[in-house]
Amino acid sequence: MVKQDLIEMLCNRTDLTQSKAREVIDIMTDIAGEQFTKGESIILRGFGTFKVVEVKERVGRNISKGTQIIIPAHKVVKFQVSKSIKNKLK
Numbered sequence: 001m002v003k004q005d006l007i008e009m010l011c012n013r014t015d016l017t018q019s020k021a022r023e024v025i026d027i028m029t030d031i032a033g034e035q036f037t038k039g040e041s042i043i044l045r046g047f048g049t050f051k052v053v054e055v056k057e058r059v060g061r062n063i064s065k066g067t068q069i070i071i072p073a074h075k076v077v078k079f080q081v082s083k084s085i086k087n088k089l090k
Helices: 003-013 018-037 083-088
Strands: 042-044 048-055 058-062 067-071 074-081
Touching: 003 018, 018 042, 018 048
Parallel strands: none
Antiparallel strands: 042 048, 048 074, 058 067
């Protein structure tokens, strides 16, 4: 599913126009990006949790040259699915 599919599904389930649905999704992604930049988590009960985690520095390998490289520590966003959705996937 891509953004346009999500917009169309939102329009089909509500009385929003495509432009309003696109605006809602854009605002939601902007808000999420702002929160992640601050290091904040987003918890959507019944769906899951998006949280920012710190990944430690580690050694990697440059495949083309066969040499080792240092991958610096960085932050990533991880998603943990809710129990209700996890149970539906079984």
